[in-house]
Amino acid sequence: MASGARGDQTRAEVIDIEHMTADHWALLDSADAILLGAPTYMGSTAARYGVFLEEAGERWMDLGWKDKLAGGFTVATFPSGDKLATLQRFSIFAAQMGMIWVGPVDIGAPVFPEREGVNADGGWLGLMATSARSRRGAVREGDLETAAQFGARVAGIAQRLRGSDS
Template identity: 50%
Template sequence: MSTPVKIALAYCSGAGHTRRLAEEIAAGVMGAGGAPVLIDVTAMDEGDWAAMAGAAAIVFGAPTYMGSAAADFKAFMDASSDIWVDQLWADKLAGGFTVATFASGDKLSTLMQLSVFAAQHGMVWLGQGEIGAPVDADKPEINQSGAWLGLAATSVRDKTLMVSRGDAETARRFGARMAKAAQRWG
């Protein structure tokens, strides 16, 4: 039996919606035989940086506030500059996820910011690959935002859910995709 591939989920969350997506992605990673490590970038220690260094893939997550990634995530990005200088994350797989209040919510802007960040680190980006309705009528709630660059979700008012059931399922599928790709890549 092989060792499960480690996938780091580095995120920040304001009201808990992004954390919920991270947990759903982690469930998908585990379901595909991977080992997720959830890292809240607002409370990092040396162990968290080491976990990212030892991961086969890092999935970055931030809420979209005012058209871009939340300031707390940007602080994490800036703190990674020493890693960038030595390209210590080069050739790792990367992906990204975000959540906003509105269906569009300018989430693509955040996903672009995350993908450029990964590119600067020399990482290989993996987008979201689920086709939902209206193209596939058997998947009416999957990839409701129609985003391909990464996982995009819309927050819901029901705090027991945080995101819709369809977005939660899309997140699990995204996590499984990331784990399977990391197993092939690594």
């Protein structure tokens, strides 16, 4: 996803929420867009991600993330894997923070057979990926393409909004 978001005028960073620093919080506070992501485990995000959301929630009172773009992504072992519950958690958090939610728009197979693997889980609230269960990669190839396209979509919207502020 970060590879799709990176462009000439776009900076994309991946932050490990288990090792947050003051610099990481400053980076999030200054970002135009924040994509929330975590594996789906036992029907939701892992416990540590809940701690991150609570820490980020400190910005709620002063609307520190108001009008930032937001989106979400998750991965699970099974094609369903209750990924929707994770994305709902992210989107509700973003709504509470006053953020503007963006979902993917990529239509793959079976609608467009030539796009086999793109948005294979049919996720529209956010990016859903499925574990590849192979040594080649952590997720399916089509999910990587969907992630790059989703990152590019969010970056493009952020760039348009920045342009309208000028």
